Amino acid sequence: MPPLEDMMHAFLRESHDEHLRQAMQYSLDAGGKRLRPLLTLATCVVLGGDVANARPAAAAVEFVHTYSLIHDDLPAMDDSDMRRGQPANHIKFGEATAILAGDALLTDAFSMLARTPDQVLIPDLLMTLATAAGSQGMVAGQMQDIDGSHEQLDKAALIRLDRHKTGALLRAAVRNGALCAGASLKQLQLLDDFAAAFGLGFQVKDDIEDASGTVAELGKPVGQDVDNAKNTYVALYGLAGAQNKLQEQRQLARKALAQLDGNMALLEQITDYLN
Ligand code: GRG
Numbered sequence: 001m002p003p004l005e006d007m008m009h010a011f012l013r014e015s016h017d018e019h020l021r022q023a024m025q026y027s028l029d030a031g032g033k034r035l036r037p038l039l040t041l042a043t044c045v046v047l048g049g050d051v052a053n054a055r056p057a058a059a060a061v062e063f064v065h066t067y068s069l070i071h072d073d074l075p076a077m078d079d080s081d082m083r084r085g086q087p088a089n090h091i092k093f094g095e096a097t098a099i100l101a102g103d104a105l106l107t108d109a110f111s112m113l114a115r116t117p118d119q120v121l122i123p124d125l126l127m128t129l130a131t132a133a134g135s136q137g138m139v140a141g142q143m144q145d146i147d148g149s150h151e152q153l154d155k156a157a158l159i160r161l162d163r164h165k166t167g168a169l170l171r172a173a174v175r176n177g178a179l180c181a182g183a184s185l186k187q188l189q190l191l192d193d194f195a196a197a198f199g200l201g202f203q204v205k206d207d208i209e210d211a212s213g214t215v216a217e218l219g220k221p222v223g224q225d226v227d228n229a230k231n232t233y234v235a236l237y238g239l240a241g242a243q244n245k246l247q248e249q250r251q252l253a254r255k256a257l258a259q260l261d262g263n264m265a266l267l268e269q270i271t272d273y274l275n
Contacts (some may be wrong), residue, residue, distance in 0.1 A: 004037055008059045011112055015104070023093045023101035027066050030084040035273070036061040036169060039198075040177035042266040043191060049181025056116045057125055057176040063109035064133050065169060070102040072142070106133070116180075125176050132172030141165025145231075153231040159200065161231070166206075167199030174198075187260060194256035194267065201249030201274040207232040208242050250274040 008028060015021040037058035044054035073080040073088040074095065081091050090098035113129060116122050131137055141164025148161060174195035178188055211234040233242040253271045257264040 004034070004041070004055060004058055004062075007055055007112075008062065011059070011108060019097065020100060020104055023089060023097045024066075024105055026092060027070050027083070027089045027101065028062070028105075030086050032062070032066065032069075032084060034062060035202075035270075036065050036173040038270060039170065039173040039195070039267075040180075042270060043174050043177025044180045046260075046262060046264050046266050047178060047181035047183055047187065048262070049177075050118075053116055053118050053121060054177050054180040056112050057129070057180060058173075060109040060113040060129060061169060061173045061176065063105045063112065064129065064138075067102040067105035067109075068133075068138060068142075068169070070098050070105070074098060077142070077146075109133075118180075121179060124179050128172050128175050128179065132168040137164055137168030137172070138166075141168065148231050153236075155236055158231050158233070158236060162200060162203040163196070166203045167196060170199040170202060171195040190256050190260050194253050197249045197252035197256065198271060198274070201246050201253065204233045204242055204246045204249065205274055207234045208239065208246065210234075211239060211242075246274060 009025070012021050012025050012028070015024070040054050040058040040061060041051060044051055069083055070089040072078050073083050074090055081088055083089070086092075088098075089101055093101065109129065110126060113125050114122055116125060133139065141161055144157075144161040145165055148157065153161065171192060174191050175188065178191050183191065210232070233245055237245055250271060253274070254268065257267055257271070
């Protein structure tokens with residue numbers, strides 16, 4: 001098993017409750033792409049940092065992401081029965097256990113981060129992830145999504161929503177990788193430009209796939225956005241417009257990378273996800 005997976009599983013084994021551990025592991029092992037940890041590790045590597053320091057940050061951001069998906073699927077949120085091609089956590093384990101599994105993943109993420117080998121890095125890493133996950137980040141975005149679901153948002157409001165809901169965690173993944181490599185202020189800024197463009201492109205791609213993909217491709221029901229009258233880029237820009245927006249964000253991400261010194265091939269390859 002690769003070291004990142006080892007680290008996450010070893011942490012889960014420390015749980016004082018086997019039922020809870022199983023529910024956490026079920027969603028963690030459900031076949032996610034590990035995009036956020038990949039961004040953390042790749043950012044650290046391209047800047048020449050020590051990956052040993054970035055591993056806890058990579059695992060932590062995946063824990064937060066997994067929690068968010070478990071809670072997002074709950075009946076009180078998006079009410080989705082399927083995730084990553086399998087029954088959602090609350091379908092498999094029941095609602096109470098799913099809530100607790102999410103709570104535990106979120107909280108444990110910070111314990112894991114606090115075990116970063118270079119202790120000097122820990123406060124900034126904690127602050128980055130906490131800010132991205134909480135009321136200034138992902139949870140704010142989820143609130144904007146719920147509140148906005150009763151009205152048609154304009155383009156600016158949709159971008160604001162997605163910057164919080166999806167973009168904040170992706171940006172934190174990149175920033176923490178950069179912090180682990182001792183990035184300069186200039187590098188942090190350019191990498192944040194990269195991550196912001198990547199994050200927006202990522203959400204546009206998700207909207208396009210929901211509108212035009214298949215269940216087999218996505219591992220979850222399709223057309224949910226239309227069914228739930230969701231505010232999406234496809235609804236606002238049309239399919240062709242959303243595709244243009246996606247390419248625009250991909251180019252912006254590439255442009256930011258091109259301004260950084262050194263070999264950015266690893267991050268460029270991740271940008272290809274937006275194709
Ligand atoms: C419940 C506080 C709380 C927040 C939920 C992120 C989120 C906020 C909800 C997810 C809703 C959603 C489907 C957003 C679209 C973008 C997205 C985050 C897709 C899933 O991310 P991937 O594709 O997932 O990286 P995998 O399964 O590969 O890990």
